[in-house]
Amino acid sequence: xxxxxxxxxxxxxxxxxxxxxxxxxxxxxxxxxxxxxxxxxxxxxxxxxxxxxxxxxxxxxxxxxxxxxxxxxxxxxxxxxxxxxxxxxxxxxxxxxxxxxxxxxxxxxxxxxxxxxxxxxxxxxxxxxxxxxxxxxxxxxxxxxxxxxxxxxxxxxxxxxxxxxxxxxxxxxxxxxxxxxxxxxxxxxxxxxxxxxxxxxxxxxxxxxxxxxxxxxxxxxxxxxxxxxxxxxxxxxxxxxxxxxxxxxxxxxxxxxxxxxxxxxxxxxxxxxxxxxxxxxxxxxxxxxxxxxxx
Amino acid sequence: xxxxxxxxxxxxxxxxxxxxxxxxxxxxxxxxxxxxxxxxxxxxxxxxxxxxxxxxxxxxxxxxxxxxxxxxxxxxxxxxxxxxxxxxxxxxxxxxxxxxxxxxxxxxxxxxxxxxxxxxxxxxxxxxxxxxxxxxxxxxxxxxxxxxxxxxxxxxxxxxxx
Numbered sequence: 383x384x385x386x387x388x389x390x391x392x393x394x395x396x397x398x399x400x401x402x403x404x405x406x407x408x409x410x411x412x413x414x415x416x417x418x419x420x421x422x423x424x425x426x427x428x429x430x431x432x433x434x435x436x437x438x439x440x441x442x443x444x445x446x447x448x449x450x451x452x453x454x455x456x457x458x459x460x461x462x463x464x465x466x467x468x469x470x471x472x473x474x475x476x477x478x479x480x481x482x483x484x485x486x487x488x489x490x491x492x493x494x495x496x497x498x499x500x501x502x503x504x505x506x507x508x509x510x511x512x513x514x515x516x517x518x519x520x521x522x523x524x525x526x527x528x529x530x531x532x533x534x535x536x537x538x539x540x541x542x543x544x545x546x547x548x549x550x551x552x553x554x555x556x557x558x559x560x561x562x563x564x565x566x567x568x569x570x571x572x573x574x575x576x577x578x579x580x581x582x583x584x585x586x587x588x589x590x591x592x593x594x595x596x597x598x599x600x601x602x603x604x605x606x607x608x609x610x611x612x613x614x615x616x617x618x619x620x621x622x623x624x625x626x627x628x629x630x631x632x633x634x635x636x637x638x639x640x641x642x643x644x645x646x647x648x649x650x651x652x653x654x655x656x657x658x659x660x661x662x663x664x665x666x667x668x669x670x671x672x673x674x675x676x677x
Numbered sequence: 678x679x680x681x682x683x684x685x686x687x688x689x690x691x692x693x694x695x696x697x698x699x700x701x702x703x704x705x706x707x708x709x710x711x712x713x714x715x716x717x718x719x720x721x722x723x724x725x726x727x728x729x730x731x732x733x734x735x736x737x738x739x740x741x742x743x744x745x746x747x748x749x750x751x752x753x754x755x756x757x758x759x760x761x762x763x764x765x766x767x768x769x770x771x772x773x774x775x776x777x778x779x780x781x782x783x784x785x786x787x788x789x790x791x792x793x794x795x796x797x798x799x800x801x802x803x804x805x806x807x808x809x810x811x812x813x814x815x816x817x818x819x820x821x822x823x824x825x826x827x828x829x830x831x832x833x834x835x836x837x838x839x
Contacts, residue, residue, distance in 0.1 A: 448719045449711040452773070452781035456745060459775045543713040543785065597776060599744040605732060608747040609771050616771075616783055619713055 408662060411655045418651060422644035428482070429637035435540075436573075436630035442540060443570060443627045450620025453613045454581065460592040462584050465561045470507045472530075472553065472563035472583060473497065474618070475521065476625045477514035478537025483633035486568055486625075487516035489578045493566045494521060509558050513549060513622070530556055541626055546619035554611060561585065567621035568628035574635055576628035581617060586610055706739045707779040710753065710765065712787035717765065718755065726780060727754040728772050729830075737780055746772045750830035752790060753782060764790040766834045768827050790834050798835065802828035 473494055477487045498505045510525060512518035512532035522529065531552050536545070563583030568576040586607060589595065707720040726737045729751025748770040755763045770784035805828055809821035 442714075445711070445714060445716045448709055448716055449713060449783055452709045452711055452783045453771075455775065455779070455781055456771075456773045459743070459773075459777075594776070597743050599742045601745060602732075605745070605747055608731075609745055612747070612769065612771050612783075612785075616713075 406654070406658065408655070408658055411651060411658060415648065415651045415655060418644055418647050422641055422648065425637045425640040425644060429634055429641060432483075432630050432633040432637060436627065436634050439540060439623070439627040439630045440570075443623050446620050446623040450617060450623075453616035453620065456609075456613065457582075457584055457589070460589065460594045460598070462582075462588055462592040464582070465588055465591075468504065468561040470509070470558065470560045470562075471501075471504050472509055472511065472558065472560035474511045474549070474553070474563065474565045474583070475513065475517045476565065476567035476618075476621050477512070477517035478626070478629055479515040479534055480537040480629070480633075481516060482636060483629050484636045486576070486629045486632045487514070488520060490517050490566050490568065491520040493578050493580070495524065497564070498525065509556075509560070511549070511553065530558055536622075537626070537629065541619070541622035543615070543619050546622055547615045549618050550611065550615035553614065562588070565617065565621055567625040568632075569624050570627040570631065573631045576632065579624075581621060583614070583617075584610075705778070706737070706741075707777075708755070709779070709781045710755065710784070710787060711782075712767075712770075712784045715787060717763075717787065720779075721757075723755055723757050725756040726782070727752075728782060729753070729767070730772055737774055739778055741774045741778070741780075743776045744772075744774050748772060748782070748784060750827045752830075752834045753784075753787070764834070766790050766793060766831055768830075793831055793835050795832075795835050798828055798831045802832065 475490050475494055477490050481487070494510065498508070501508075505528075508528055509530040510521060510528050511530050512521060514536045515532075515534045518529075518532045518534075533545075533549060533552075560583075563585070565581040565583055567579060567581075569579040570576050586603075589606065589610065595601070705722045708718050708723045708726060709720060710717040711719070724738075728735060728737065728746070729749045730746035731749045732746050734749075734751070735746075748767050750768050751766070753765045753767050755765070757763065765784075765787050766789075767782070767784035768786040770782065770787075773781045775781075802825065805821055805824035809818060809825060812818040812821050
């Protein structure tokens with residue numbers, strides 16, 4: 383999104399100047415050149431910042447992955463089946479407050495929108511929990527009645543387990559009794575790619591109805607409840623870490639693209655600037671010479 | 678050459694026989710001990726793990742029956758295949774033993790016991806007790822009680838009681 387803007391902007395500005403006066407004056411070009419150079423400086427430093435943040439996020443993700451996998455392992459092992467006739471659905475969208483990172487936020491919102499379109503019967507009873515302002519801003523317009531809770535102050539610092547616990551707590555305390563849930567986040571793959579992924583969220587009822595739950599020894603309802611609540615927080619924590627890493631890597635490549643585009647623009651503008659300067663000199667020379675010849 | 682092949686085949690046979698335990702299942706377990714900030718074991722093959730839980734402390738050996746439990750503040754003792762046992766303090770979390778003999782212990786906080794600072798724990802305990810005394814709501818009281826429980830467990834871990 384951002385990387386496209388300067389390119390079209392540059393072409394548009396040059397064309398506009400030419401249409402207005404036939405040719406941009408030297409001053410116009412100089413001003414524009416200076417502002418593009420400033421923008422490039424900003425995007426370059428943003429890239430450096432997100433590169434440092436990304437390095438940290440990736441290091442932390444390496445720790446968090448086994449943690450998250452361990453938290454989800456139980457649900458795979460007992461083969462939790464989705465409920466037959468779900469009525470209420472909980473959608474948890476993980477994003478952050480900060481923009482300029484490609485399609486990280488919009489792809490999460492898109493997944494939710496796709497789900498809403500695919501399940502028109504379930505959509506009115508679905509509730510959305512937004513983590514981060516960006517996804518909230520996108521979804522608020524379309525699904526204002528479906529919003530349950532939203533959290534902000536995500537993205538500046540790496541997410542902590544406390545943040546995840548707060549989200550898990552609000553899910554449990556919201557009083558919304560969902561039959562099935564989906565957690566949507568961006569799973570980090572490589573520096574240049576991430577995948578918007580869904581993790582199913584289970585309820586105690588569906589877990590108790592799971593096929594292999596009886597192979598587990600000495601499970602009482604209270605233990606299972608505490609167990610499930612802690613695992614919910616762990617799963618959210620894991621998703622937050624994945625998303626934070628994807629976000630930083632996406633911002634890094636977005637800013638890299640923006641800096642490159644600004645560089646291209648600077649080259650083009652410098653060329654136009656020099657050409658115009660030459661043209662001005664030639665014009666003045668012609669004026670002097672023809673003036674002298676007329677005498 | 679032939680003799681060599683023979684002997685290696687016999688060796689393989691022997692190995693297979695000796696690998697078969699009394700449960701007739703693959704021995705060894707994939708043990709994971711993780712906290713949000715630290716990863717101590719990931720799919721590691723260990724001899725035994727002792728865990729503290731609210732349904733009682735128990736030891737996990739390979740081929741343990743599948744179970745899941747909630748961690749009670751205490752010490753997880755890991756007996757690696759080689760070397761000395763390792764002790765980790767855990768504050769809260771979950772324990773899962775799966776059918777495939779994989780064990781996951783995920784803790785809110787996990788730290789090696791020898792890294793705990795006794796004086797800090799003492800100070801923390803005093804502060805938690807103060808918090809309990811000044812707690813006005815039920816929730817605040819419960820929070821303070823949990824803090825005390827965690828600190829007492831830490832103290833015991835340092836003293837080597839558990």
